[in-house]
Amino acid sequence: MQTLGRGTIRFNKPPRIEAYASVVGKKEGEGPLGECFDKIEPDEYVGESNWEKAESRLQNEAITLCLQKGSVSSQEVDAATGGDLLNQCVATSFAVRDMNIPFLGVFGACSTMAEGLIAASALLDGGYGSHIIASAGSHFCSAEKQFRTPLEYGSQRPPSAQWTVTGAGAVLLGFNGKIGVSAATIGAIVDKGITDANHMGSAMAPAFADTIENHFKNIAAGPQDYDAIFSGDLGVIGKELTRELLRQNGICLENNYHDCGEMMFDREKQDVHAGGSGCGCAASVLCSYVLPRLDSGEWKRVLFAATGALLSPTTVLQGESIPCIAHAVELVHMD
Amino acid sequence: MQTLGRGTIRFNKPPRIEAYASVVGKKEGEGPLGECFDKIEPDEYVGESNWEKAESRLQNEAITLCLQKGSVSSQEVDAATGGDLLNQCVATSFAVRDMNIPFLGVFGACSTMAEGLIAASALLDGGYGSHIIASAGSHFCSAEKQFRTPLEYGSQRPPSAQWTVTGAGAVLLGFNGKIGVSAATIGAIVDKGITDANHMGSAMAPAFADTIENHFKNIAAGPQDYDAIFSGDLGVIGKELTRELLRQNGICLENNYHDCGEMMFDREKQDVHAGGSGCGCAASVLCSYVLPRLDSGEWKRVLFAATGALLSPTTVLQGESIPCIAHAVELVHMD
Numbered sequence: 001m002q003t004l005g006r007g008t009i010r011f012n013k014p015p016r017i018e019a020y021a022s023v024v025g026k027k028e029g030e031g032p033l034g035e036c037f038d039k040i041e042p043d044e045y046v047g048e049s050n051w052e053k054a055e056s057r058l059q060n061e062a063i064t065l066c067l068q069k070g071s072v073s074s075q076e077v078d079a080a081t082g083g084d085l086l087n088q089c090v091a092t093s094f095a096v097r098d099m100n101i102p103f104l105g106v107f108g109a110c111s112t113m114a115e116g117l118i119a120a121s122a123l124l125d126g127g128y129g130s131h132i133i134a135s136a137g138s139h140f141c142s143a144e145k146q147f148r149t150p151l152e153y154g155s156q157r158p159p160s161a162q163w164t165v166t167g168a169g170a171v172l173l174g175f176n177g178k179i180g181v182s183a184a185t186i187g188a189i190v191d192k193g194i195t196d197a198n199h200m201g202s203a204m205a206p207a208f209a210d211t212i213e214n215h216f217k218n219i220a221a222g223p224q225d226y227d228a229i230f231s232g233d234l235g236v237i238g239k240e241l242t243r244e245l246l247r248q249n250g251i252c253l254e255n256n257y258h259d260c261g262e263m264m265f266d267r268e269k270q271d272v273h274a275g276g277s278g279c280g281c282a283a284s285v286l287c288s289y290v291l292p293r294l295d296s297g298e299w300k301r302v303l304f305a306a307t308g309a310l311l312s313p314t315t316v317l318q319g320e321s322i323p324c325i326a327h328a329v330e331l332v333h334m335d
Numbered sequence: 336m337q338t339l340g341r342g343t344i345r346f347n348k349p350p351r352i353e354a355y356a357s358v359v360g361k362k363e364g365e366g367p368l369g370e371c372f373d374k375i376e377p378d379e380y381v382g383e384s385n386w387e388k389a390e391s392r393l394q395n396e397a398i399t400l401c402l403q404k405g406s407v408s409s410q411e412v413d414a415a416t417g418g419d420l421l422n423q424c425v426a427t428s429f430a431v432r433d434m435n436i437p438f439l440g441v442f443g444a445c446s447t448m449a450e451g452l453i454a455a456s457a458l459l460d461g462g463y464g465s466h467i468i469a470s471a472g473s474h475f476c477s478a479e480k481q482f483r484t485p486l487e488y489g490s491q492r493p494p495s496a497q498w499t500v501t502g503a504g505a506v507l508l509g510f511n512g513k514i515g516v517s518a519a520t521i522g523a524i525v526d527k528g529i530t531d532a533n534h535m536g537s538a539m540a541p542a543f544a545d546t547i548e549n550h551f552k553n554i555a556a557g558p559q560d561y562d563a564i565f566s567g568d569l570g571v572i573g574k575e576l577t578r579e580l581l582r583q584n585g586i587c588l589e590n591n592y593h594d595c596g597e598m599m600f601d602r603e604k605q606d607v608h609a610g611g612s613g614c615g616c617a618a619s620v621l622c623s624y625v626l627p628r629l630d631s632g633e634w635k636r637v638l639f640a641a642t643g644a645l646l647s648p649t650t651v652l653q654g655e656s657i658p659c660i661a662h663a664v665e666l667v668h669m670d
Contacts (some may be wrong), residue, residue, distance in 0.1 A: 102521035126461025186437035
């Protein structure tokens with residue numbers, strides 16, 4: 001690989017995406033992307049005894065299914081990168097604990113899928129291994145319990161709140177297949193002083209704009225050079241803010257710009273306020289809607305930039321503002 | 336880089352450690368390594384209003400000092416890898432949020448320093464960037480509050496318990512200097528069924544043994560080939576278990592084997608039971624005691640293998656056993 005500019009990597013022999021899989025919950029399965037997912041779990045416990053284990057199970061299923069689709073055994077995988085939003089990232093650690101795969105835990109909040117893809121691609125392109133799996137996931141119930149109020153409390157949510165996606169995505173990287181990871185930009189933390197944890201889209205929008213602008217500059221490209229550009233989970237409010245922020249700097253995002261959080265649910269029918277969120281949002285949309293279109297050649301070049309809010313419930317209670325980050329991964333169809 | 340065997344990387348043009356810094360608390364400063372640290376903070380709040388911010392400040396100070404010692408500005412750093420034990424890794428995110436450095440959050444519990452070094456070395460060796468900083472830290476008070484009982488409660492600790500180190504370490508990697516990162520082994524999760532969160536050393540020992548054995552096999556070396564071998568924070572119980580486990584497989588760790596958790600405190604005088612622990616333990620011992628001896632050439636080849644227990648308070652209460660991991664980094668003096 002080579003440095004195209006601060007933060008931006010060009011992969012000289014682009015690692016390929018050999019397989020991908022997505023597993024989501026019932027509500028996500030009833031949304032606009034319902035038919036795209038590999039598996040829909042009707043039970044919010046996914047057969048487990050608590051929500052944390054359920055979240056872990058979702059990610060385990062996504063990884064297992066991804067390996068099956070790629071016809072690669074866990075023993076043939078040289079490393080796994082993955083993460084989630086639970087305290088101490090336990091959903092991921094428990095998801096992979098019986099797989100005996102060299103494991104690198106990553107934490108980028110809802111940007112985790114992009115961060116894991118970058119780490120995995122850097123290892124492969126640099127010369128380590130022949131197969132690396134990257135995964136991320138989240139669960140509505142475990143997230144509400146940990147970050148907000150007990151579900152039984154029935155707390156009312158402000159219109160700017162987002163709905164944590166119950167779902168997981170996994171990507172198997174190697175050197176075969178038609179989708180290449182051609183470049184990536186590692187984001188820096190941006191904190192514009194938002195302190196309202198129910199306004200995540202507004203908090204994350206400046207980080208997304210910063211990373212995208214840096215990526216375009218370093219790679220000498222613009223929005224028009226992509227068939228599609230995805231943000232992770234800015235939701236409808238963050239998406240509009242992002243457009244406005246980039247417009248001020250002369251970058252116009254047109255109809256090829258989409259947000260995974262907005263796409264996940266039908267806002268009119270599903271009562272999710274500003275849209276979906278969570279590590280599993282960008283991960284499952286990537287692995288269900290985005291990658292098949294690159295695989296088929298319908299799209300030739302896509303920018304996937306997942307966003308993360310690096311707060312904790314403690315920092316919110318302490319009145320701290322929300323540090324945010326976005327990592328961008330450029331994916332291309334390769335003949 | 337190249338793959339020497341599953342999990343093990345050889346760095347072809349070993350990234351160099353250009354600078355390193357350690358900042359610790361009062362108790363650590365009074366321990367056997369007191370004179371080795373760059374800075375000792377007498378106030379447990381480090382001038383902040385709460386322990387979480389104090390932990391963040393320690394890591395911020397270690398990074399800042401490391402950059403000063405390396406005569407590199409934060410704008411010349413191409414990426415930072417880092418992590419900690421706080422929920423959602425906020426100590427690290429807040430430590431770097433104003434630095435405008437492309438940031439990759441990593442989570443490996445107390446193995447974080449080794450994981451971050453591996454990620455940073457892989458990026459540099461693969462061709463990305465010219466300077467990357469890796470850091471990790473922990474704080475006794477924030478860890479007790481989050482993982483155990485309120486400090487005010489004055490809970491009695493069993494003899495197998497360890498004492499979370501208040502401290503942080505930071506390493507600046509680049510292509511100058513006399514210490515090279517020659518190889519590394521990414522560990523897989525090992526869980527032997529220990530459920531007692533006051534027996535971390537016992538839980539982590541099998542993971543350390545597994546990674547070390549794999550590293551020796553892949554790199555065709557043994558304990559006698561190193562001037563020193565360090566585990567992260569197994570403490571006195573885990574250290575002896577590790578010796579026993581490896582002995583069963585024909586590997587004898589002699590007097591060149593040390594544990595950072597055992598080294599940090601004077602067990603007779605400082606009442607820390609089985610020894611030190613926390614992300615900041617291995618990180619601060621590496622940056623105070625280990626690296627200077629490699630720098631001077633007193634040691635030619637060292638294996639640094641930090642260990643992590645990937646549990647959360649929730650998984651402990653749910654009766655789950657403790658998944659553990661260890662990552663090994665091989666460091667060499669280069670003339």
